[in-house]
Amino acid sequence: MEPQPIHTNTNATTSAPNSSAFGIIRRLTWTFVLLFLLLTVIISIAWSVMDPHQPRFRVSTISVSNFNVSDSDLKGVLEVELNITNPNKKVEITVDQFYVWVFYSSVGVSSAILLPPIYLKRSSDKGVKIKFSLENSSITKLGHNKVLYNDLVKDWNKGIVNFDVKMMVRIVYEAGILPSREKFLDIYCGNLDVGFVPTKNTGKLLGIGKDCHAEI
Numbered sequence: 001m002e003p004q005p006i007h008t009n010t011n012a013t014t015s016a017p018n019s020s021a022f023g024i025i026r027r028l029t030w031t032f033v034l035l036f037l038l039l040t041v042i043i044s045i046a047w048s049v050m051d052p053h054q055p056r057f058r059v060s061t062i063s064v065s066n067f068n069v070s071d072s073d074l075k076g077v078l079e080v081e082l083n084i085t086n087p088n089k090k091v092e093i094t095v096d097q098f099y100v101w102v103f104y105s106s107v108g109v110s111s112a113i114l115l116p117p118i119y120l121k122r123s124s125d126k127g128v129k130i131k132f133s134l135e136n137s138s139i140t141k142l143g144h145n146k147v148l149y150n151d152l153v154k155d156w157n158k159g160i161v162n163f164d165v166k167m168m169v170r171i172v173y174e175a176g177i178l179p180s181r182e183k184f185l186d187i188y189c190g191n192l193d194v195g196f197v198p199t200k201n202t203g204k205l206l207g208i209g210k211d212c213h214a215e216i
Contacts, residue, residue, distance in 0.1 A: 057212040064203035086120035097170040165189040
């Protein structure tokens, strides 16, 4: 009687280490995921406790020079001075991606972009001057609406022109070692009466300035 060959089961010995390694990797993965979720929750709670306030924007002054309106041309240089305040005692603020528009009624007459970021320390404020060149193309937009164009000329002849300033900015909050938090704001500064008396080609903001309203 011939001896039977002996069969050895190598699958059991090779699959056991593979299964053990896979289990370790899976446990490490879940550990990292849980730690990440825990850290995210802690950061969210920390920001919620601090509850940083939005910066406050205010138009301090407006000055207009070389202003002129005709059937074919709109000229002038307009300078807006803003005051930006950080009301937070524990949070610093950076304002960037700063886009500004000047409107007469519903028509944009000029725009500008502020490239350098504006840094505000805790409980501080900063003045910012923005210079606009009134766009000749705006007279074409006004020309499509004769009523609006006539209103501008009438207001100018009366000595008071009402402008609006609109802004879009990104706000970055920073507090110690916490990751920064950001939000985008639309800011509206309305009913800014500019007086053109006694000379018609130069104007100044009437009153002591106006606060702006911010929306997320």
